[in-house]
Amino acid sequence: MSFDAIVRGRTSGGRLLFTTITALSLAIMYAPVLYLLLASLNPDAQLGLVPPSRYSLKWYFALLDDGRLAGALKESALVGLATAALATPIGLSAALAYRAMTRLRGVFLLVILSAMFVPGTIEGLGLSATLRVVGLAPSWVTIAIGHLLWTLPFAAVVSLIGLSAVRPSTIAAARDLGAGPIRAFVDITLPLMRTNLISSFVFAFLLSLNEQARAYYLAGRQNTLPLYMFGAMNSGASPTIYAFSGTIIVVSVAVVALVFAGLVGQQSRRPRQAPGKTSY
Amino acid sequence: MVAEIEERVVPHEPGLRESVDARWPAGFLLALPSLAVFVGVGFIPLALIATWSFWSFDPDTYWIKPAWSFASYAALFENGRATVFLRTAGLAALTATASTLLAVPAAGLIGLLSGPRRAALLLALFTIPFFTSGLVRAFAWRLVLGRQGIINNALMSLGIVVTPVEWLLFSDFAVLLGMVAAYLPFAIVPIVLAFARIEHSVIRASQDLGAGFWTVFATIVLPLVLPGIVAGFLFVFVVAVGTSMEIQLLGGAGASSISIMINDVLRVVNFPLAFAIATVVITLLTVLIIIANRALRLSRLFESLGI
Numbered sequence: 001m002s003f004d005a006i007v008r009g010r011t012s013g014g015r016l017l018f019t020t021i022t023a024l025s026l027a028i029m030y031a032p033v034l035y036l037l038l039a040s041l042n043p044d045a046q047l048g049l050v051p052p053s054r055y056s057l058k059w060y061f062a063l064l065d066d067g068r069l070a071g072a073l074k075e076s077a078l079v080g081l082a083t084a085a086l087a088t089p090i091g092l093s094a095a096l097a098y099r100a101m102t103r104l105r106g107v108f109l110l111v112i113l114s115a116m117f118v119p120g121t122i123e124g125l126g127l128s129a130t131l132r133v134v135g136l137a138p139s140w141v142t143i144a145i146g147h148l149l150w151t152l153p154f155a156a157v158v159s160l161i162g163l164s165a166v167r168p169s170t171i172a173a174a175r176d177l178g179a180g181p182i183r184a185f186v187d188i189t190l191p192l193m194r195t196n197l198i199s200s201f202v203f204a205f206l207l208s209l210n211e212q213a214r215a216y217y218l219a220g221r222q223n224t225l226p227l228y229m230f231g232a233m234n235s236g237a238s239p240t241i242y243a244f245s246g247t248i249i250v251v252s253v254a255v256v257a258l259v260f261a262g263l264v265g266q267q268s269r270r271p272r273q274a275p276g277k278t279s280y
Numbered sequence: 281m282v283a284e285i286e287e288r289v290v291p292h293e294p295g296l297r298e299s300v301d302a303r304w305p306a307g308f309l310l311a312l313p314s315l316a317v318f319v320g321v322g323f324i325p326l327a328l329i330a331t332w333s334f335w336s337f338d339p340d341t342y343w344i345k346p347a348w349s350f351a352s353y354a355a356l357f358e359n360g361r362a363t364v365f366l367r368t369a370g371l372a373a374l375t376a377t378a379s380t381l382l383a384v385p386a387a388g389l390i391g392l393l394s395g396p397r398r399a400a401l402l403l404a405l406f407t408i409p410f411f412t413s414g415l416v417r418a419f420a421w422r423l424v425l426g427r428q429g430i431i432n433n434a435l436m437s438l439g440i441v442v443t444p445v446e447w448l449l450f451s452d453f454a455v456l457l458g459m460v461a462a463y464l465p466f467a468i469v470p471i472v473l474a475f476a477r478i479e480h481s482v483i484r485a486s487q488d489l490g491a492g493f494w495t496v497f498a499t500i501v502l503p504l505v506l507p508g509i510v511a512g513f514l515f516v517f518v519v520a521v522g523t524s525m526e527i528q529l530l531g532g533a534g535a536s537s538i539s540i541m542i543n544d545v546l547r548v549v550n551f552p553l554a555f556a557i558a559t560v561v562i563t564l565l566t567v568l569i570i571i572a573n574r575a576l577r578l579s580r581l582f583e584s585l586g587i
Contacts, residue, residue, distance in 0.1 A: 009487075010492075010493065011393070011493040012492055012493050012494055014388075014393075014493045014494060014497065015389075015393055017385065018385040018386070018388050018389040018393060019389060021382055021385040021386060022385060022386040022389045022402065024382070025382045025383075025386050025406075025464055026405055026406070028457065028460065028461045028464075029406070029409050029417075029461050029464060030405075030409070031424070032417065032420035032421050032423070032424045032461070033409075033412075033416065033417055033420045035420065035423055035424055035430055036416070036419070036420040036423055039423055047423060047426075047428055048428065048433075049430075089313075090313045090314050090317060091314070093310045093311075093312075093313050093314060094310070094311065094313070094314035096307075096310045097307050097308070097309075097310035097311035097314070098311075099307075100306050100307030100310060101307040101311070102307075106577075106580075108311060109582065110573060110578070111315070111318055112314055112318065114318075114322075114569070115318065115322055117515075117518045117519065117522075117565060117569065118322065118326075118522070118562070118565075119521065119522020119523070119538075119539060119561065119565075120522060120523075120539075121522065121524060121538075121539035121542050121543070121558075122326075122522065122539075122542070122558040122561060122562060123322070123325070123326075125329065125542060125546070125554060125555075125558055126325035126326050126328065126329045126558065127321060127325045129325070129328065129329055129332070129551070129555070130324065130325040130328050130329075132343075133328075145321055146321070148317055148321060149317055149318070149321040149322050152314060152317055152318075156314065157582075157585075160582075160585070161585055164585065181306075203411060206411045206412070207411065209413075210411075210412065210413040210414060210415070212414075212415055212525060213522075213523075213524065213525070213539065216543075226413065226415050229413075229415055229416070229419075230415060230525070230528075233415070233419050233529060234528075234529075241419075242423075245413070245416040245419060245420070248412070248413045248416055249412050249413065249416050249417075252411060252412035252413065253408055253409075253412055256408045256411045256412070257404070257408060260404045260407075260408070264400055264404075
């Protein structure tokens with residue numbers, strides 16, 4: 001995918017209108033969260049903004065003493081790591097399968113992506129009922145099973161994007177020089193896809209970390225972070241929930257921004273094959 | 281998805297396609313793990329609950345027993361449940377419409393009017409929130425829209441209103457705002473992918489023939505990106521139908537949705553009814569996606585990613 005400012009010159013107000021609507025869209029996506037971040041720095045128990053001179057991390061320090069939070073954090077980390085550790089290689093294998101397929105690849109892609117559109121409540125309900133019959137007790141394992149289906153489409157797409165940058169001619173060259181298919185994969189394909197595999201892992205981890213609807217049905221006695229937060233948000237919120245929300249947002253945004261920067265950096269470091277554009 | 285693919289790698293080299301063909305069992309083997317997850321975790325549970333939706337509640341075990349009945353489907357039309365279906369679909373359609381209206385100009389700015397750097401930055405800005413907590417993003421609206429929120433404070437200090445505006449929070453308005461902010465990326469990404477497929481020469485040609493920006497946009501660009509627009513609308517609609525947290529955090533008293541209704545029905549352990557609701561939703565969504573895919577060849581959108 002490549003963009004090139006394909007319309008240049010005068011736009012009769014089009015550029016202004018598009019820019020305004022884009023700014024408005026970004027504002028509704030970011031402004032409430034920014035406001036929450038600033039409000040979390042207010043040391044008073046009352047909600048609202050205070051002048052920057054009074055900013056305080058009081059509520060953030062209060063988080064450290066919350067035992068239930070620590071338990072939820074541990075549970076979520078366990079689920080997230082297990083989910084990402086499974087989704088990344090399975091997503092890679094799906095991407096490799098798609099590339100190797102000649103027939104039915106459109107259907108295969110649609111099947112893999114369809115999991116993205118199954119409502120979380122319904123997937124959670126179906127899976128928890130099935131696991132009940134199978135006899136698997138709810139725990140972090142059952143949540144990770146549910147999250148694997150939810151994160152797999154994203155892991156597969158990130159791997160597919162990475163794989164599309166591995167030129168078949170490079171692989172063919174390695175094979176001509178005597179490398180077997182596995183050797184070529186390990187020595188050529190995997191290193192070229194390193195950034196995408198890291199991204200795939202991080203995205204799967206974050207999607208799992210922030211998922212609530214499936215976890216609601218699949219969790220055992222120990223809550224995950226979103227389940228803990230949902231409870232706190234609906235029970236006369238103490239200001240620590242603002243601090244906690246702030247922490248989650250800042251950490252997630254920072255991690256995703258780093259990953260995106262890595263992906264873009266990798267693209268620009270990659271040597272160009274030939275000048276000019278291919279037109280597909 | 282921000283990554284720009286400069287080199288399209290479809291095997292041009294003669295002989296390569298044959299070598300891929302010869303390896304078709306490898307493709308099949310590689311597909312096995314993901315298909316196993318799809319079937320084992322996705323398809324089988326949904327097929328099971330579709331079956332169990334025709335069973336009956338068993339008061340002895342607080343579970344279900346294989347006594348076949350249509351009672352759960354008849355119950356779908358009782359206690360205002362059909363209204364919840366319609367309301368959920370209506371709110372999702374409204375969310376999808378608003379998201380699409382915002383997404384077309386935003387995707388246009390990214391796909392038509394920006395250079396590669398700014399396009400990547402904007403696309404990143406629109407996709408980053410998706411990977412953060414939806415719960416926190418919905419909750420943040422409470423602080424903005426509440427009685428003591430920033431909007432009411434501003435309106436009151438400016439003297440525009442005397443008492444806080446009540447309908448801002450715990451209302452359909454708040455839910456709509458929260459859902460549009462949350463699911464806008466689902467509309468933007470397919471539309472951006474559609475923009476990326478436009479042949480630059482077509483635009484140049486129409487401009488050389490004297491067409492202004494709006495003529496080019498309305499007569500050339502919009503028809504070309506229409507599949508992306510419909511896909512974007514559909515993606516937001518499908519995701520919005522399934523969600524519950526925006527309504528639970530921002531909706532008014534008694535506001536419901538299909539997902540909340542399922543939770544409520546389970547609270548009184550009416551498993552067959554919960555399964556019936558889920559089955560109807562999954563069936564309708566599947567039909568919708570299959571029709572859209574037939575009409576628009578949705579999987580083709582992904583060709584823009586170079587995959």
